[in-house]
Amino acid sequence: xxxxxxxxxxxWSRRDVLRTTVGALAAIPASRAAxxxxxxxxxxxxxxxxxxxxxxxxxxxxxxPVVRTPTLDRMAxxxxxxxxxxxxxPICAASRASILTGLYERTHGYTFEKPPLARGATxxxxxxxxxxxxYRTGFVGKLGVAVEKGAEREMFDVFQPSSxxxxxxxxxxxxxxxxxxxxxxxxxxxxxxxxxxxxLSVSFWAPHADDDxxxxxxxxxxxxxxxxxxxxxxxxxxxxxxxxxxxxxxxxTLNRERWYWRFDAPDKYQRMVKGYYRMITALDGAVGRILNxxxxxxxxxxxxVIFTSDNGYFLGDRGYADKWTMHEQSVRxxxxxxxxxxxxxxxxxxxxxxxxxxxxxxxxLELAGVGAPARMxxxxxxxxxxxxxxxxxxxxxxxxxxxxxxxxxxxxxxTERWKYIRYPGHPEFEELYDLxxxxxxxRNLARDARQQARLLQMRRDCDGxxxxxxxxxxxxxxx
Numbered sequence: 271x272x273x274x275x276x277x278x279x280x281x282w283s284r285r286d287v288l289r290t291t292v293g294a295l296a297a298i299p300a301s302r303a304a305x306x307x308x309x310x311x312x313x314x315x316x317x318x319x320x321x322x323x324x325x326x327x328x329x330x331x332x333x334x335p336v337v338r339t340p341t342l343d344r345m346a347x348x349x350x351x352x353x354x355x356x357x358x359x360p361i362c363a364a365s366r367a368s369i370l371t372g373l374y375e376r377t378h379g380y381t382f383e384k385p386p387l388a389r390g391a392t393x394x395x396x397x398x399x400x401x402x403x404x405y406r407t408g409f410v411g412k413l414g415v416a417v418e419k420g421a422e423r424e425m426f427d428v429f430q431p432s433s434x435x436x437x438x439x440x441x442x443x444x445x446x447x448x449x450x451x452x453x454x455x456x457x458x459x460x461x462x463x464x465x466x467x468x469x470l471s472v473s474f475w476a477p478h479a480d481d482d483x484x485x486x487x488x489x490x491x492x493x494x495x496x497x498x499x500x501x502x503x504x505x506x507x508x509x510x511x512x513x514x515x516x517x518x519x520x521x522x523t524l525n526r527e528r529w530y531w532r533f534d535a536p537d538k539y540q541r542m543v544k545g546y547y548r549m550i551t552a553l554d555g556a557v558g559r560i561l562n563x564x565x566x567x568x569x570x571x572x573x574x575v576i577f578t579s580d581n582g583y584f585l586g587d588r589g590y591a592d593k594w595t596m597h598e599q600s601v602r603x604x605x606x607x608x609x610x611x612x613x614x615x616x617x618x619x620x621x622x623x624x625x626x627x628x629x630x631x632x633x634x635l636e637l638a639g640v641g642a643p644a645r646m647x648x649x650x651x652x653x654x655x656x657x658x659x660x661x662x663x664x665x666x667x668x669x670x671x672x673x674x675x676x677x678x679x680x681x682x683x684x685t686e687r688w689k690y691i692r693y694p695g696h697p698e699f700e701e702l703y704d705l706x707x708x709x710x711x712x713r714n715l716a717r718d719a720r721q722q723a724r725l726l727q728m729r730r731d732c733d734g735x736x737x738x739x740x741x742x743x744x745x746x747x748x749x
Contacts, residue, residue, distance in 0.1 A: 310464060314572050316574050324603065326353075345561075350621055387418070397409070397425040398424050403639075406427050409428070410454045432450070432475065456563045459567065488545075490552055516589075525677075577606040598711060629651050667739075668682045682732070702724065
């Protein structure tokens with residue numbers, strides 16, 4: 271047994287956690303810090319919707335000429351769409367841990383093949399803090415993060431995790447997984463109390479491929495004919511010459527291995543991309559069911575809806591499939607916020623400021639009137655929604671630290687115009703792109719004599735990010 275002030279394995283004591291939590295609760299009125307059952311809590315409900323492997327341009331409202339996403343397009347018209355949203359690590363395990371904690375991978379220390387996320391991190395996740403402040407919290411779908419025993423009970427009042435396959439038998443009925451998630455979300459919403467605000471996190475598996483099955487992508491039968499007569503144009507960087515010009519260590523990655531599963535022939539490319547798009551249309555419909563239920567119950571007028579994905583996705587770009595590298599298709603995600611309290615003049619906008627997945631936790635906490643822990647490096651985007659924020663970031667740092675022989679570790683710095691990428695295991699190769707003139711990142715300027723000063727400065731900037739993030743890492747337990 272430990273004393274209240276004893277240091278935990280993850281470097282945070284219970285006293286540290288309580289001190290931060292008390293400070294957070296102090297930011298809201300005492301009458302709202304706990305639900306009495308007699309007085310309605312005026313704070314907004316929050317619905318956070320997360321998809322898996324959905325790139326930023328896989329939405330109709332983002333200019334995609336093929337995929338149909340009427341619910342999300344309507345949400346963008348009624349809310350705000352962020353055109354440049356990024357994940358700090360483009361892989362589900364680390365990205366989802368960053369979303370929950372508001373921390374970079376280098377700080378929370380969690381990815382695949384690592385011990386569970388430390389209690390010092392889960393005690394200060396957005397659902398745990400909201401639950402402590404009087405919110406009813408729920409989770410449906412793919413958590414994607416291993417946590418220490420009992421941590422789910424501290425984070426969620428209702429916890430309904432799921433797993434593949436995409437078709438499951440519930441009772442005597444065969445149910446598509448995204449539809450199941452929508453039904454579970456509706457069940458949670460119907461059970462909420464009128465005097466208690468809720469925060470429901472709905473995490474779809476779609477449109478992630480079922481990697482163990484040759485079909486890869488699965489959708490409900492009602493969408494079998496959707497996109498049948500459409501031809502999807504391959505991206506410019508899918509040309510074989512582009513892939514052949516890459517260094518050898520980037521030709522032998524899991525990105526290329528999975529390209530053979532999905533995109534190595536024109537007819538297969540069409541079949542697979544259309545399957546990916548059908549899954550997105552299906553989840554769009556599932557989100558629509560949830561939003562319609564909020565409307566039916568009269569809850570929509572006080573419910574903020576946030577929609578994003580855990581990472582982007584290569585659809586043959588660079589001769590790749592999946593994600594993991596620091597290129598736009600991998601790190602860039604859709605991001606839409608619908609806040610019914612915004613005045614009409616603030617809705618229907620596309621915001622160009624760069625936002626990150628680590629901004630989600632502080633945003634949700636501010637919406638709920640709960641102070642974000644000081645250790646969260648992300649920023650609430652509420653000011654961008656309301657027009658209060660004038661001074662925003664002009665640079666972002668991204669990383670991928672999983673030690674996997676088929677996935678090179680990667681670090682990058684991106685400004686509004688430039689991107690610098692490096693691979694710690696291969697210091698001989700760097701990438702530098704002028705995104706203003708080369709949005710597909712086709713021309714690597716790292717060896718251009720005219721760009722050597724810029725290359726050196728961005729290399730130093732990357733070093734600076736790593737120094738700052740390495741000062742006080744929150745490591746996962748060793749056992």
